[in-house]
Amino acid sequence: MDLKSYKTSADIYDELLTTQKRARPGMGQLVNFLKRSSLRELNERRRNAELAITTLGISFTVYSEGDNIDREWPFDIIPRVIRQREWERIQQGLTQRLTALNLFINDVYNDGKIIKDKKVPTDLLRSSRNFRKECIGMQPVLGVWAHICGTDLIRDADGTVYVLEDNLRVPSGVSYMLENRNISKRVLPELFEEYHILPMDDYPTQLFDTLSSISPRPKDFPEVVVLTPGIYNSAYFEHSFLAQRMGAELVEGQDLVVGDDDCVYMKTVEGLSRVDVIYRRIDDLFLDPEVFNKDSVLGVPGLMRAWKKGNVALANAPGAGVADDKVVYTYVPEMIRYYLGEDPILPNVPSYMCSDKTQLDHVLKNIENLVVKPANESGGYGMYIGPRESKRRTAEMKRLLKANPRNYIAQPIISLSTVPTLCDNNIEPRHVDLRPFILQGDRSFVTAGGLTRVALVRGSLVVNSSQGGGSKDTWIVADTPGGDS
Amino acid sequence: MLARVGERMYWFGRYVERAENMARLISVNTNLVLDLPKVKHIWGSMIDITGSPSEFNQRYQRVDERNVIKFLLEDDNASLSAAVRRARENARTTREIIPAEAFERVNELHLYVKKNVDKALRREGRHRFLADVMNLCHQLTGLLAGNMSGDTAYNFIKIGRNLERADMTTRILDVGCLHLMQPDTVVAEYENILWMNVLRSLTAYQMYRQHVHDRVNGEDVVDFLLRDMKFPRAVGHCLGEVYECCAQLPRQDATVRAISHAQRVIAGCDVAALLNSAKLHEFIDDVQLDLAEIHRSVRDTWFGAQVVVEQEQTQA
Structure with missing residues (x-):
């Protein structure tokens, strides 16, 4: 393929080529590979990838499509390459961040020191939709609340990596990250010889170890289960995948029961069997109809009681989502300084808090050049992207902002970096983000890479798979001595 | 093993078998009608076999070939289609337990029935449809016997x-x-x-x-x-x-x-x-x-x- 028509520009960072069309450090092998492959060969590899996806049954579910709810996973075969040297710094930054976030969550449900010391405003928590008063005074094992975190990273025009958001409730995507690697091993085996790519398939083992480390009955084989809302959930494939890889039971709420002794049991053909750790993939409000949503049939009556008594561990802990709020997000650098006495390694995207009058005025005045996000939504829903919206939607957004400023934050538009992507008849740059997964139990762990999501439509910044995004395998490549990387 | 998973396996086994039995029953009775054209009660007896005369009577006035076959093939609850649909649903929720090909087969069976069931309402298309259903059920049973511990x-x-x-x-x-x-x-x-x-x-x-x-x-x-x-x-x-x-x-x-x-x-x-x-x-x-x-x-x-x-x- 000829890369001459591959467009780069000064205001977007392309991860493959510089604006002078030179390969960036570490990209030499990939550039050579693309140059020596014909379109026919690449399409052949793409077909192989599609075949692998079908036979491996890798699917994701889209809500409300009636009968045909399972869709095949959209995958682009050209990998995204990141150098190990850069990755190590990102890993440290992610570990630092999750450590501080866990200290913050534990603090706000217990002593509230950070509020007393006036580092965050008092009403910040009261107005957070994910603050759970039922969790006040709770001390989970190891003081950790968010054991599994998916943090979204983006790269701005100058190449700086920013944290866009932390997902501390039930982050998903890790199974696709692992399956993407399986597929690229099948379709690009020769590139694995040219690069030294860090393996990532130990994630299920690491997850199992993390979950085991918070068991209330420390022993060799704690009973770990994955709690799913069921087959109609969009991430069911992943729930089933992780349960299988960890050798854990995949349970639904109806399979669990809380006994008179306030312990959790699962109903097996042998009878009731005690459960130690629940990796729950259902939201807080559906966990326990006795405490939260009374109509929930997904949860387990009495589960919160069992958790508060320390008879079962929940990952992530209920209430951990308090730090998942986009307003709380703006204080994470402050938390890192406050709890750890360190400077943040990874910067936040600069954000305007609409609850502050001056900042709100600035946002309203410059709204056409900003992105406005609801504080508590995920999946890209309800997002307003200034330069692309109609006058009517802009007026509507302004009205919403004035009515409920606490519900929104605004950020300057970050022109997400681009990577080469196999499009209809060419290789073109497409915007990407990255979601690595961070674990914290008795140790911390960061995946070698993460799930790269790519906006398949030219110029689009929306990478969510529910809204037409695709994905790529992400390679963290070791610096080989003497090589050009 | 989870009790729920055990239960779904049990019903999966039952519904695959039920689908095959329904196909067999309809097939043989269709032949019998050709041998005994004067016997009136044959179609009614098929409703008795499936144990669902009250459901049938709620929906149909007359016990005749067309209504009985329609009921046995398409009814929401007591029909061959319903049995296949439920077999698939039970397999779908236990995909990590049964061999991957078994789900593919039962899915294929489901799609086949959905697409072709109306051809079996008339006698000329019935034999082919029922024979195909029985074959797919046999394939599934054989596949489980051959691939499952x-x-x-x-x-x-x-x-x-x-x-x-x-x-x-x-x-x-x-x-x-x-x-x-x-x-x-x-x-x-x-x-x-x-x-x-x-x-x-x-x-x-x-x-x-x-x-x-x-x-x-x-x-x-x-x-x-x-x-x-x-x-x-x-x-x-x-x-x-x-x-x-x-x-x-x-x-x-x-x-x-x-x-x-x-x-x-x-x-x-x-x-x-x-x-x-x-x-x-x-x-x-x-x-x-x-x-x-x-x-x-x-x-x-x-x-x-x-x-x-x-x-x-x-x-x-």
């Missing part, structure tokens, strides 16, 4: 399959009895054809001929289908299979007792006397109660309090 999951599938099979065999025998008890409907000269038909609907004709050397007669047919230990669709054989599977499961005492009881009842009966005193129908009723008791025991012992409402409704 004989573990707890497979045991539950086999328990479901054999209870369903035993149940269907007793229902077909029962309908044979009903006809015999109404001398005005079946003339003596057709008796032979009726019993042959009973055997055919269970694919038992060939095996019967190989193992029973007398001509086809009521006493021998009933004896063969109730008590034979080697023919896969004979009630005696099915109970033997259920017994073997249950004996490998934990806490099996009550269920094994229920099975033994049913086995003793069947072994001890005097078929000739039952036929002569027209008491066979009552006896078969008792056997069906015994089968229902085994089902209840399986459910209560291993599936806990998990009652899947929709599925319970279709248990006779």
Whole structure:
């Protein structure tokens, strides 16, 4: 393929080529590979990838499509390459961040020191939709609340990596990250010889170890289960995948029961069997109809009681989502300084808090050049992207902002970096983000890479798979001595 | 193994078997109509076999071929389509347990039935459709036998399959009895054809001929289908299979007792006397109660309090 028509520009960072069309450090092998492959060969590899996806049954579910709810996973075969040297710094930054976030969550449900010391405003928590008063005074094992975190990273025009958001409730995507690697091993085996790519398939083992480390009955084989809302959930494939890889039971709420002794049991053909750790993939409000949503049939009556008594561990802990709020997000650098006495390694995207009058005025005045996000939504829903919206939607957004400023934050538009992507008849740059997964139990762990999501439509910044995004395998490549990387 | 997963395996086994039995039943009766054009009650008896006359009467005024076939193929609850749909649903929610190809097959079966079921409403397309359904069911059963370890999951599938099979065999025998008890409907000269038909609907004709050397007669047919230990669709054989599977499961005492009881009842009966005193129908009723008791025991012992409402409704 000829890369001459591959467009780069000064205001977007392309991860493959510089604006002078030179390969960036570490990209030499990939550039050579693309140059020596014909379109026919690449399409052949793409077909192989599609075949692998079908036979491996890798699917994701889209809500409300009636009968045909399972869709095949959209995958682009050209990998995204990141150098190990850069990755190590990102890993440290992610570990630092999750450590501080866990200290913050534990603090706000217990002593509230950070509020007393006036580092965050008092009403910040009261107005957070994910603050759970039922969790006040709770001390989970190891003081950790968010054991599994998916943090979204983006790269701005100058190449700086920013944290866009932390997902501390039930982050998903890790199974696709692992399956993407399986597929690229099948379709690009020769590139694995040219690069030294860090393996990532130990994630299920690491997850199992993390979950085991918070068991209330420390022993060799704690009973770990994955709690799913069921087959109609969009991430069911992943729930089933992780349960299988960890050798854990995949349970639904109806399979669990809380006994008179306030312990959790699962109903097996042998009878009731005690459960130690629940990796729950259902939201807080559906966990326990006795405490939260009374109509929930997904949860387990009495589960919160069992958790508060320390008879079962929940990952992530209920209430951990308090730090998942986009307003709380703006204080994470402050938390890192406050709890750890360190400077943040990874910067936040600069954000305007609409609850502050001056900042709100600035946002309203410059709204056409900003992105406005609801504080508590995920999946890209309800997002307003200034330069692309109609006058009517802009007026509507302004009205919403004035009515409920606490519900929104605004950020300057970050022109997400681009990577080469196999499009209809060419290789073109497409915007990407990255979601690595961070674990914290008795140790911390960061995946070698993460799930790269790519906006398949030219110029689009929306990478969510529910809204037409695709994905790529992400390679963290070791610096080989003497090589050009 | 989770109780819910065990339960879904059991119903998966039952519904695949039910789909095949429905196909077989419709197929044989369609042939019988060609042999006995003057017998009026054939279509109604098929509704009796499936145990759903009240559902049928709610939806249809007339008991005729078109309505009965439509009901048996397409009804939301009691039909072949419903059985296939539920088999697929049970497989879909236990995909990590059954072999990957098994789900693909049952999915294929589901899609095939959905696409082609209306072709079977008319006689000319019916044979092909039903033969295809039976073939796909056989493929599925063979695939499970060939690819699945004989573990707890497979045991539950086999328990479901054999209870369903035993149940269907007793229902077909029962309908044979009903006809015999109404001398005005079946003339003596057709008796032979009726019993042959009973055997055919269970694919038992060939095996019967190989193992029973007398001509086809009521006493021998009933004896063969109730008590034979080697023919896969004979009630005696099915109970033997259920017994073997249950004996490998934990806490099996009550269920094994229920099975033994049913086995003793069947072994001890005097078929000739039952036929002569027209008491066979009552006896078969008792056997069906015994089968229902085994089902209840399986459910209560291993599936806990998990009652899947929709599925319970279709248990006779």
